[in-house]
Each structure stands twice: as structure tokens, then as C-alpha cells.
Amino acid sequence: MSPFKGKTGFKRILNAGGYSLDGLRAAFTGEAAFRQLVLLNVVLIPLTFLLDVSRVERALLIAVCLLALIVELLNSAIEAAIDRISLDLHPLSKNAKDMGSAAQFVVLTLIAVVWAVILL
Template sequence: MVLHDKPTGLKRFFKGFAYAWSGIRYGLAHECNMRFHACTALIVTICGVYFDITKLEWLFVLTAIGGMLALELMNTAIEKAVDLVTNETHPLAKAAKDTAAGAVLVYAIFSAVVGLIIFLPRIMNLLM
């Protein structure tokens, strides 16, 4: 495609959303961890509504959810890009994939801690 043939303005803007939505659908269709995080996000959102968490708590919960889903998509993108470059086991390919997965794990732990801080006292009160 020649540079001047690229869509501009609103057409380009909406095409970008279409590409992004396609990536999200790909992640949900092909990545087990993405589906797990999406289901967890739904459960946490339902819990947030049920326990009537504060606006500030919603900010933390939504940041954790959005960040987790975004990081999982980035992890998938890195894995697929590495797979495109080489099918052989290479130390740099392994490092790229492992580091991306490590970032997801760090954020998942952070998100779980946020969830425990917000929801555990409410769950304990419900059980008592």
C-alpha cells in the first residue's frame, strides 16, 4: 500500500478500533489464560456490585482488571511475534516469552492482593 492510499480521519480511527477488537477476539478465542482472566474479571465485577464497593475501590479494581487483560494481550502478541520469527528454541526467544509471562504473573499477584484487600473483609463479615 502506498502511503497516500492509507485511510485518514474518521475512517482510519474506526479501522483502528476494528483491528483492536479483532485482537481481543483472537486472545479470547485462542488463549486459555485470557479467558481465565476475562471470567475472573466478570466475577470480580459482580462481587463489586454485590458488596457495593466505594468509588475509590472501583478505581483500584478496574485498574487491576484493565491492566491484567491488557498485559495478557501484550503477552500473547509477544509470544506470537517470537513464534513468527523462529520455531527453534533460542535463548533470546525464551527470554522474551518468559519475561512477558513474568510481567503477567507480577500483575496477577498485584491484582490478587488488591482483590483480597477490598473483598476479604466483606466476605469475612458475610460469613460471620
Template sequence: MGKKSFFSSFGFAAEGIRYAMTTQRNMKVHGLAALIVIVAAAVLQVSTMRWLFLLLAITLVLTAEMFNTALEAVVDLVSSDIHPLAKIAKDTAAGAVLLTAAFAVVVGIVVFYRPLVELFGG
């Protein structure tokens, strides 16, 4: 594996991220939510540890959404017919995204609860 193929792999990865962000509605929603959370964390000056949890949650959700997109593409490539196993694969991948998004919501509540209470005088 030469330098060219090593550096090319970053380009391919960037293309995958671009594809997901520009074509997948849920990826756009998650990306917007991530941007809002990042801005809110900066404005509220959350601690380094809280930043780490927020960034972990954001990364997990975006990664799960990209795996879901990849799996759906492979299933569609392999099976043009509606098949019960294809449905199971797609539904399970979507469930993984839902679980990571639920985790992200819990992280957001834990991270932002105290700073928001302090901001609004509770």
C-alpha cells in the same frame, strides 16, 4: 488518516481482544476472574475508589496478557527454532503477567477484606 481508517482501527483492536479471549486459555481465566470480581464488587456495593482500584487491576492484567500473546506471536513468527533469546522473551512476558496478577490479588484482598468482614460479622 481518514475517518474510515480511524474507525477501522477500533475494529482491528476489537478483533485483537476477541482473538485473545477466544484462543488464549489464560485470557479466559483472567476474564472469568474479572467477571467474578465485578459481580462481587456490585453485590458488596464497594465505594467508587475501590471500584477504580479493581478496574485498574483488571485492566492491567488483561493488558499484560494481551501483550504476552502479541509477543509470543511475534517470537514464533520470527523464530521457528527453539532459541535461548526466544525463551527469554516469552518467559519475561509471562513474568510480567504474573506480576500484574499478583498485584490484582493484593488489590482484591485490600478492597474486599472490610466488606467481607462486615458481611460475615467479624
């Protein structure tokens, strides 16, 4: 059992919320790609409310945009963990970072496909 897992109940929820905000703050201040995706979301999400689409389509358009933020957070976490282990160049470290980048590429492609299918 981890010594960091001692909180329960409402205190645990408050702590988890604080850790989540810390993570968002770290991503926003330290990751240019995350800031770019936030900007993309600031443009695309309000745009969904101006489009003549169904509620389900609007939810899907918004969901794929938010998915890009989730994937970027995970990609950044992978990169930070790899860099914490070692800054030395290693094929496995490169593979891990490249796979995180590939995940982000796939989700950006997903955004383009979903928006194109719904709007065209």
C-alpha cells in the same frame, strides 16, 4: 513511512476499532489464558458492585482486573511475534516469552494484593 498508515480521520478510527476487535477475537479464540482471565473478570467486576466499598476503591478493584487482560494481550502479542520469527528454541526467545509470563504473574499478584488490602 509504512504503506499501512494511509488512513486518516474517521476512517482511521473505524479501522482501528476493527483491528482492536480482531485482536480481542484472536486472543479469545486462540489463548486459553485470556479466556480464563475474561472469566475471572466476569466474576470479579460484578462482585465489586456488591461490595461495600467507596467509588475509588471500586474503580481500583476493577482497574487491576482489566490490567490483567491488557498484560495478557501484550504477552500473547510477544509470543506470537517470537513464534513468527522462528519456532526454533533460542535463549533470547525464551527470555522474551518468560518475561511476558512474569509480567502476567506480577499483575495477578497485584490483583490479589489490591483486593486483599481493600477487603481485609
